[in-house]
Amino acid sequence: MDQILSVEGLKKSYASGFEALKGVDLNVESGEIFALLGPNGAGKTTLISTICGITNATAGTVRVGGHDIYAEFRAARSLIGLVPQEINLEPFEKVINTVRFSRGLFGKPKNDALIEQILRDLSLWDKKDSRIMELSGGMKRRVLIAKALSHEPRLLFLDEPTAGVDVELRKDMWNVVGRLKEQGVTIILTTHYIEEAEAIADRIGVISKGQLLLVEDKAKLMERLGQKQMIIELQAPVTEIPEGLASYDLQIAQNGSALVYSYDVKADRTGITKLLSDVSRAGLVLRDLQTKQSSLEEIFVNLVQEETA
């Protein structure tokens, strides 16, 4: 696969002296969904704005589809679609006109069939003649997406696409992202909803205080940092850990009616088999058994805390 985006040593500081990006390196492969995770103020939006040409970089180079974003800005920007975080739309204009405008602005010839397709895909077709101000917040967000897609980008940035959006629309949005991926569009989304990254991303980058802390395959990330817990629910509660189980790393939970065993998924021996036989040897009767893998959220919180510690 070829690289659609390559960022090298990207720095951005503001006149106030604030360093929003402290040397970011990032490569994104064509066709993948990349999620950029980070707390508020981490530099997610600054990174996107700089790549898209909304703010000037202080140092570093960015290439989109092999084109330098400054030297070959026309070629680079033609490939990019941007859905901003804020709902920035001209309130008095009709939906279809703002979408047509976006296509024209990117220098693409009129193509009403395509615009219709995009609006239909986003369930906006019956609203095409409505003024933007008449739309709900979720609909406006769809209009932003339609505008970004109107010029057929190869690389789509979604900056917090589902911030403040209800569950249904969020699922819709994820479906749209999935369809775009099928069409070969590379998607970079920022979010602070971990579940979102977990649900749709192929790779994840964690950014905090202007630095990329890590970039990794989602599954690998979860595997590498994932701790698993086994919760052993008991028929009769215990007050302390029985003698025969003292060698295990067990904790009493749920007022003694459960034991929690933490283990590493990647370890050669998880010790589960032996633990379970020792549990029955200790005379404990099981009511239920469940295992839980730490979510990206927990991984993420750990990472950011480590960084700030």
Place this chain on the structure above:
Amino acid sequence: MNLTAIKAIYLFEMARFFRTLTQSFISPVISTSLYFVVFGAAIGSRIQEVDGIGYGAFIVPGLIMLSVMTQSISNGSFGIYFPKFIGTIYELLSAPVTFLEITIGYVGAAATKSLFIGLVILGTSALFVDLTILHPLPMLLFLVLTCLSFSLLGFIIGIWAGNFEQLQLVPLLIVTPLVFLGGSFYSISMLPPFWQWVTMFNPVVYLISGFRWAFFGAADVPVIASLGAISLFTVICVVTIGWIFKTGWRIRN
């Protein structure tokens, strides 16, 4: 040159104008009529001729210039300030367009609107006074150049302005006085010598004088000076915009 983009910006801006076409049309008609009632009929009847021209007719070029200049500035500044204010400027900045193309689109639309208003005022004036235009083509040239250069100035103001107050500041504090004191309603030769000399530093004098010459053949300053002044003014605006775009001043922080 991304002509499609220029066209898209231009048409999008003009759509805003057409949405409010009635207002755009009626307000200059009414304000022009008011000027004629006050200056033409009420006061004008007591004023003899100025430079051999009836006062009612004499004020027509100044009246057109007054509206065209203020309209150009307000159109030009609002056109670019509005996207900044509501945030849609992100799209312009991330599009594969140069600032030259953005400027042509916005300033072109702003100038078109003021040209339209200028022509409406001219038409309205013809209902009140007997108008003959001695040099129609130079008249049009002056009109178009004024629309363009003041729309460019407005564009700069729109980029500079950080809020709506600032947007009004320059037109109110600088441009309106310059236009009123630029001989819209009187001939410079009517002033005492000292003030005639001071007035020569007002760039608007040259524009109104040149425009009036195109109508009546009489001017306060030589026509070539008028043409030079408006060309110089346009060049200054273009260079300023070039600098703004090169540095990203007030746009790409």
